[in-house]
Amino acid sequence: MSKQAASLTLTDVTAEAFCCQPLAQHRVPAETAAVLAPAFKALGDPVRLQLMSMIASADNGEACVCDLTPAFNLSGPTISHHLKSLREAGLVDSERRGTWVYYRARPAVLRQLAALLTVEPVTVS
Amino acid sequence: MSKQAASLTLTDVTAEAFCCQPLAQHRVPAETAAVLAPAFKALGDPVRLQLMSMIASADNGEACVCDLTPAFNLSGPTISHHLKSLREAGLVDSERRGTWVYYRARPAVLRQLAALLTVEPVTVS
């Protein structure tokens, strides 16, 4: 069978191909909702949505905190707090290299969320 | 002409084609983030994510509150509250027909969110 062997720790968004049937085609089961809702929640703040975009669209695929922080009128700790939210939601990874910390997007998770929201092009009658 | 007349209240997600460049291709501007974040926020609760799915995937495109409520171990007012959140986020519409109230998804908004999260298939080197 597939990756469903035993009671796998399915409760991890970062597992590749965790889901997703489009939300508009099949009812999202409670378990799936519990796993994916936190990711949407993380994107549900304007600051985090921008942070996510800045990270995902960065030239080399990663962004330094030192580049992210000045883009907002917010304190360092606050930005750090938001980045932690994104990290805990599985949307980004962080890595320290010397003095600076770099954040990198996890495209697989973004793809899952996008797949979930996918709607058929247009209802042609 | 289109709906863009003058300084249109662009701060409305429900405006067709309000956006969206994929988040991973261009930085999401603050204004766009402010408009779209509430939609993600609305999907950021497991109950609402399931409600959204139940509505969007309903047979005739609409779901009655009387069908939604029994699917959860939550009081009527609580479900109503969540449905209000979805409505205010522009994700669903509601209509009363006689005794029952029906909710219907707004596919255009879902499409915008999906477009925003779209990531290129796989980074082929």
Next chain:
DNA sequence: CCACTGTCTTGACATCTGTCGAAACAGACA
């Protein structure tokens, strides 16, 4: 008009969230 059913609003409550300043931690570099 009155009662009954379905849905929403109100008021209350505990919890969570976004924000900051202060302090702690991690490396670089003298």
Next chain:
DNA sequence: TGTCTGTTTCGACAGATGTCAAGACAGTGG
């Protein structure tokens, strides 16, 4: 070692959120 810079954690606080019970509102049908 000590100091400086960049980042995170801690502690605190106001405001938002999820939940419920009680009551208000909307339609149906006597």
